[in-house]
Amino acid sequence: MLTVRAPGFARLPAARTETRRFSVNAVRSICCLVAAVLAWSAQASPARVKTAEDADAARRHRQVDAIFAPWSGADTPGCAVGISRDGALDYARGYGVSNLEYNVPITPQSIFYIASISKQFTAFSIGLLAQEGKLSLDDDIRKYLPEMPDHGKTITIAHLIHHTNGLREQGQLLNLAGWRGDDLYTEADILWALTRQRGLNFVPGTEVVYGNAAYTLLGVIVRRVSGKSLRAFADERIFKPLGMADTHFHDDHTELVPRRASAYSKREGGGWRISVPHIDHYGSTSLFTTVGDLLKWEQNLLDARVGGQALIASLQTSGRLNDGTATGYGGGLRLSDHRGLRMVSHDGVDGGYRTDAILFPDQRLAIVALCNGATIAPEDLTRKVAEVYLGDRMKNTMPPAVKLPEAELSALVGNYWSPLTDEVVRLEVKDGALRQVGMPTAFVPIGNGAFRPGESTHVWRFSEPAADGPRGLSIKDVWPTTRDFIRVTAPMPTDSALASFAGQYRSDEVDMTYTVRVADGKLAIRWPRRDEVVLEAVGGDRFVGSLGTVTFTRAASGGIDGLTISNRRLRRLRAERLVAPETPRMRVPRPG
Known part of the structure; x- marks a missing residue:
């Protein structure tokens, strides 16, 4: 007796559903039919798999298209x-x-x-x-x-x-040397700037x-x-x-x-x-x-x-x-x-x-x-x-957000300065979130004094101020070197103090002279071929602008003797203050 079924197919035709007896020739015929069905099935399966793969690929590609749809x-x-x-x-x-x-x-x-x-x-x-x-x-x-x-x-x-x-950043050196953003920058220009540098x-x-x-x-x-x-x-x-x-x-x-x-x-x-x-x-x-x-x-x-x-x-x-x-x-x-x-x-x-x-x-x-x-x-x-x-x-590695009252956020507002890099970051509370001044990204609190910028895994962590010191801030981004900051507590400069910073400053490292002046109650710095940069006071002798941090330095006598310019990729480029030559006094003949 022989009963035959092919996967995915109905029982082979028969007059009744009971088991039937077959001759040897009949069995051989059925075996040939089964072999043909199995061969067809083997050929058909890859086609079905291929169709499934195509459908899966089409689904992925539609999702990619949706990601780029805004552009x-x-x-x-x-x-x-x-x-x-x-x-x-x-x-x-x-x-x-x-x-x-x-x-x-x-x-x-x-x-x-x-x-x-x-x-x-x-x-x-x-x-x-x-x-x-x-x-x-x-x-x-x-x-x-x-x-x-x-x-x-x-x-x-x-x-x-x-x-x-x-090494100091090449583009910033050329900018400070008077190159404009749309100017031609050449390899020779970069070598000129790098070979003039006296500091790292x-x-x-x-x-x-x-x-x-x-x-x-x-x-x-x-x-x-x-x-x-x-x-x-x-x-x-x-x-x-x-x-x-x-x-x-x-x-x-x-x-x-x-x-x-x-x-x-x-x-x-x-x-x-x-x-x-x-x-x-x-x-x-x-x-x-x-x-x-x-x-x-x-x-x-x-x-x-x-x-x-x-x-x-x-x-x-x-x-x-x-x-x-x-x-x-x-x-x-x-x-x-x-x-x-x-x-x-x-x-x-x-x-x-x-x-x-x-x-x-x-x-x-x-x-x-x-x-x-x-x-x-x-x-x-x-x-x-x-x-x-x-x-x-993939795993979910994003630190979860926690809620903080706005009063706690406000306690973190201020200007923070890094003694290592001479950078300044300014923080404010805007629209109910802590943010860098002028930046759109909101800082998300993640607990224990730490925040992450938006959906980033970078960590900005604040420390409680010591009894005799300012609050601290450490920034850990993609690089292993953590940058440490302290809140600036020096008072804002008075109008007379601002006037004392005005003058000309010379940097041989970029072959440039900078002019600092007071304009509309703020300091501004300009140099040939570049737009004037307004400097915002952050406390004491330190200011910030689009070129980074500008810190005025003092001689032992207390007078301003120079300035430094710093940002993330260029630290403490120095310019010496130029002393204006004295105007000769007119000699008046004495009577007799």
Whole structure:
């Protein structure tokens, strides 16, 4: 007796439902039929699975489209996005407009200036030269850059790569030297500024402060060691081998780039204004590429087809401070944990360009967003896309909010100064939340005197004031070096005190003379070719403005003898007060 059923099918036809007896030939016929059914079923199953996969992919792509929907209009800048999974392109699309003047849409083939994402390619180029024994990461940079000043402490190539070098920020030095935002910035200009500096932000290896000067110098080192420009070297050793045909380091701002996306920032009063950097320097920036090409590079960070596993691993290994503290920054790559998953990333900001590239190595997922509007935050967008793909594997690491009465918030209001960095942060209560003055992000209380800025995991923690001292504030962001502040308790300057600060101040380090004057009851500072900057008093001899903190210094006699300018990436640039020559007195002849 033989009873036959095929999964998913009804019982084979029979006159009755009872068991039937079959001859050998009948059994053979039925077996052939069963084999045919099973073969068909085996072929049909992959099709059903494929259909399910397609449906799942379509669902993901609709969610990605929804994330970028605010930037998908026909009259707004936008983004190109590219997503790869395990080396295969999963999705690529453009949103918004590449050129608002000619109504050219953004596509995955649009070429973007990607700003600081460029740094990893510079670090990789240095790594290739180190592999060949042409340099060592422990070399003193003055071996290749003898024009750099001797600061009394060795700065190594590794210090440049990991932002532990202490160099002052190149763009801010040029701004203080009179360059305007739309001026052409060249490599020669940057070398001019860096070689004039007599001070560092900190002793090399003791802190980590992100900056651009280091990577501009790395680009110069590539040229001097290899005999080729960074553009030619990277093209030959990285871009061509990886098939990145739409990628190059841009070393001539007048060069035509087909399919280039322009960039924009908001115009006061509404609309957009062109915001494209004018620079002829690279290493820290100036890479042009597409989302597709950048995904090829992200894949190389996984499979090391170019460079080999040892070099790729070194790029993804954190630098360390002199005391062994990991910096969380490798070779042009940020190394972090995002909601419980290991993440390798970098962002870029310059002019109106905003870019972000993230890689989850363990899940082999890469996401790239290249945008051309200054109000777009691609790092938020890429992480939302990551949740679409990996949300079921992510943890909720955001500290929960707690409620605080407004009276407790008001007790924290004030000006706080860092003795280490000479920075000032100003805090106010606005719309029921603690905020930095002039900044939109509300601070969310998370308990025990700590706050997080918005949805960030950074922690601002206040300490109770001691009986004989001011309240303290410590800020812990993505970097391991915590910045400590104390509340400013010095009184605000009187009108007569403001007048005593007026005068001229000279800085040979940027070859500039600054004029300080009193205008409408406030101090203002100006220098040639730059708009005047209004300085807000924060107490005593300290003021803040758009250029950072301005602190007036005093001689032993108590008189004002100079000023310093500081911000996060440039500390205590000094200008000496110039004493006006005395007006000769007219000699009056004596009678007789």
